[in-house]
Amino acid sequence: MQEFLADAALFLPVLLRGLGMTLLLTAAALAVSIALGLLWVLMGYARFAPLRWISRAIINVIRGIPIIVQLFCIYFVLPEWGLDLPPFAAGVLGLGLAYSVYQAENFRGGLSSVDKDLIEAGTMLGMTWPVLMRRVVLPLGIPAALPSLGNTTIMLLKDSSIASTITIAELTRAGQLLAISTFKNGTVYLLIALLYLAASLPMAAAVRALERRFARK
Amino acid sequence: MIRLRGVRKSFGERDVLRDVSFDVAAGEVACLIGPSGSGKSTILRCINGLESHDAGTIEVDGVAVTPQSLPQVRAAVSMVFQRFNLFPHRTALDNIIEGPVHVLGQPVAKATARAMALLERVGMASHAQAFPRHLSGGQQQRIGIARALAMEPRAILLDEPTSALDPERVGEVLKVMRDLADGGMTMIVVTHEIAFAREAADQILFVDGGTIAEQGPAAEFLSNPKTDRTRLFLSRVRHPL
Numbered sequence: 294m295q296e297f298l299a300d301a302a303l304f305l306p307v308l309l310r311g312l313g314m315t316l317l318l319t320a321a322a323l324a325v326s327i328a329l330g331l332l333w334v335l336m337g338y339a340r341f342a343p344l345r346w347i348s349r350a351i352i353n354v355i356r357g358i359p360i361i362v363q364l365f366c367i368y369f370v371l372p373e374w375g376l377d378l379p380p381f382a383a384g385v386l387g388l389g390l391a392y393s394v395y396q397a398e399n400f401r402g403g404l405s406s407v408d409k410d411l412i413e414a415g416t417m418l419g420m421t422w423p424v425l426m427r428r429v430v431l432p433l434g435i436p437a438a439l440p441s442l443g444n445t446t447i448m449l450l451k452d453s454s455i456a457s458t459i460t461i462a463e464l465t466r467a468g469q470l471l472a473i474s475t476f477k478n479g480t481v482y483l484l485i486a487l488l489y490l491a492a493s494l495p496m497a498a499a500v501r502a503l504e505r506r507f508a509r510k
Numbered sequence: 511m512i513r514l515r516g517v518r519k520s521f522g523e524r525d526v527l528r529d530v531s532f533d534v535a536a537g538e539v540a541c542l543i544g545p546s547g548s549g550k551s552t553i554l555r556c557i558n559g560l561e562s563h564d565a566g567t568i569e570v571d572g573v574a575v576t577p578q579s580l581p582q583v584r585a586a587v588s589m590v591f592q593r594f595n596l597f598p599h600r601t602a603l604d605n606i607i608e609g610p611v612h613v614l615g616q617p618v619a620k621a622t623a624r625a626m627a628l629l630e631r632v633g634m635a636s637h638a639q640a641f642p643r644h645l646s647g648g649q650q651q652r653i654g655i656a657r658a659l660a661m662e663p664r665a666i667l668l669d670e671p672t673s674a675l676d677p678e679r680v681g682e683v684l685k686v687m688r689d690l691a692d693g694g695m696t697m698i699v700v701t702h703e704i705a706f707a708r709e710a711a712d713q714i715l716f717v718d719g720g721t722i723a724e725q726g727p728a729a730e731f732l733s734n735p736k737t738d739r740t741r742l743f744l745s746r747v748r749h750p751l
Contacts, residue, residue, distance in 0.1 A: 309708060414596070417588065419609065420609075
């Protein structure tokens with residue numbers, strides 16, 4: 294026990310730096326996934342049919358390829374075509390793209406929960422499609438999507454560990470390096486697991502609070 | 511003011527409207543009565559363009575209702591719904607100024623001043639900041655009427671405005687409608703409230719099987735219905751037992 298505590302004190306500063314990178318990566322990828330997810334879902338609702346096809350195609354393709362393969366494509370293959378992204382940017386883009394399809398599903402669920410009668414009320418007032426979206430559908434649909442969006446964020450936090458494979462020094466990679474150089478696998482991986490939990494449990498609580506708030510309405 | 515000629519509409523195999531024709535003059539109140547599923551609501555929804563009609567013509571102020579004319583038509587004709595359809599994320603006041611500000615482009619201050627006058631008119635001035643979920647059905651429907659009036663329409667369509675209300679709350683909404691009628695507003699009302707029709711309507715149209723089965727001035731229609739079908743319907747509505 295005493296040895297564990299001594300090792301923990303030694304390893305924690307390194308691992309906490311890794312956790313910081315994990316949180317930064319998660320936050321940046323979350324922002325990208327939300328922006329792209331909203332784009333896919335709005336394209337999916339467009340009157341112009343080709344936009345809907347493109348949205349559907351993008352979602353099916355991205356959903357069908359493992360995240361690690363997408364990251365490798367962005368980090369190792371794109372440079373051969375002249376697009377050489379630094380690791381962090383490649384990680385944000387890869388995770389954000391991969392998760393945008395789940396966010397699109399979250400938003401679609403939220404937006405389709407908006408009562409058709411309210412869309413009729415807006416239509417009756419003479420609202421055009423963009424006004425209807427901005428004033429009725431999005432303000433009601435996005436809050437309805439928040440609980441599932443929170444769950445997706447927890448998954449994203451954990452999947453950000455995949456970015457360790459493209460040399461980003463986030464929590465998992467920082468731990469791997471420690472474990473390799475100290476052979477203290479048990480201590481290191483236990484600490485990593487605890488740190489991921491420490492980050493995800495508050496998020497889970499926030500999701501539950503959101504769900505309760507919507508159950509009340 | 512509103513003119514329908516030979517209007518037809520079907521949902522798939524089902525013919526909901528077959529050959530509907532009638533006129534409502536400016537300032538007139540027309541009540542549509544008839545059994546459920548006869549097409550009364552569909553007539554209103556076609557006038558406002560919430561549904562498209564398959565054949566025939568609908569004119570509002572001389573403008574034919576087509577996909578291209580819908581903005582113009584909706585500016586002229588507002589609608590009140592059976593289930594109110596208020597925006598749940600906005601206060602009573604914000605529900606009313608929503609159209610004037612975000613469709614007509616009025617300044618918020620002007621729209622708010624007008625909305626407060628309308629709230630006064632429907633007896634809801636003290637509930638301006640209330641959210642719909644905190645209001646009774648009758649109160650919500652009065653906000654619904656104020657929201658329709660805020661667009662300064664030439665006519666309003668009311669689709670069974672009191673059918674979803676507690677019996678005790680029906681009167682407060684009918685009173686507002688009565689005041690509107692007396693003020694010269696052109697109205698088409700789908701309703702089962704025969705008493706309202708008798709007192710406020712200029713003409714009554716009996717809709718059955720997707721067509722106007724009988725029509726006439728309110729007093730005459732109610733005291734001296736011409737067809738057996740109308741007589742049967744009126745006696746059932748008046749004497750449910």
